[in-house]
Amino acid sequence: xxxxxxxxxxxxxxxxxxxxxxxxxxxxxxxxxxxxxxxxxxxxxxxxxxxxxxxxxxxxxxxxxxxxxxxxxxxxxxxxxxxxxxxxxxxxxxxxxxxxxxxxxxxxxxxxxxxxxxxxxxxxxxxxxxxxxxxxxxxxxxxxxxxxxxxxxxxxxxxxxxxxxxxxxxxxxxxxxxxxxxxxxx
Numbered sequence: 001x002x003x004x005x006x007x008x009x010x011x012x013x014x015x016x017x018x019x020x021x022x023x024x025x026x027x028x029x030x031x032x033x034x035x036x037x038x039x040x041x042x043x044x045x046x047x048x049x050x051x052x053x054x055x056x057x058x059x060x061x062x063x064x065x066x067x068x069x070x071x072x073x074x075x076x077x078x079x080x081x082x083x084x085x086x087x088x089x090x091x092x093x094x095x096x097x098x099x100x101x102x103x104x105x106x107x108x109x110x111x112x113x114x115x116x117x118x119x120x121x122x123x124x125x126x127x128x129x130x131x132x133x134x135x136x137x138x139x140x141x142x143x144x145x146x147x148x149x150x151x152x153x154x155x156x157x158x159x160x161x162x163x164x165x166x167x168x169x170x171x172x173x174x175x176x177x178x179x180x181x182x183x184x185x186x
Contacts, residue, residue: 038096038152040184046072046089049180050157058159058172059085076162083141087176088158096152103128103149106156114145125177126150136164144169146177155180 047065055062055074062085065072075086094102105111107130109119115133122129126148134143143160157180159173 038094038099040093040151040153043070043093044091044153044184046070046091047074049089049091049155049183050074050087050176051179051183054175054179055087058087058176062086083160083162085141085162086158086160087172088160089176089180090156090158092154094152094154099149099152099154102154103147106147122146122148122174122177125174125181126155129177131170131173133166133170134160136166142166142169144173146173148177148181150181150184153184 045067047067049072050065055065059074059076061076062074063077065074070092071088071090073086073088075084078084092099092102107119109116113134115135118133120131122131125146127150129146129148131144131146134145136142141160141162142164143158144166145156145158147154147156149155155177157173157176159169159176161169161172
């Protein structure tokens, strides 16, 4: 026969253990959720990610950047009969896993509008980065795009020139991406 004083302790111990387990579970979930959210909790000021000096070097006649929802565009005035040179930065703030998936999807080479076989890995830019070229049609400008990911932020920087200087467009896109990486702050 059990004594009445020992009977109420078991439910009390069970209730305390239940509270501890639930509290630990909620704390673990919140920690995991914050970890998945990534380093960036707000969007950066897109037009501040590329230094004005870099924009001036790439587009000497460009005026200030035009910021839209999720992007910034700097453009040179349109020349007669020539396509407009520009730098376009687009950023997406996602979860870390979604940013990784979107990066892999773009890296797969299945996206339309980009030359096949021109992708080049760019170590040292964010956590992962690559460069690709837009197809060159006679009389049209040449385009290079750098795609990079840092934590939960996926950024594409596209640089188009009004000539066909492939090496200059490559170098310009990489310079703009380096600026963006350097200016990113969580």
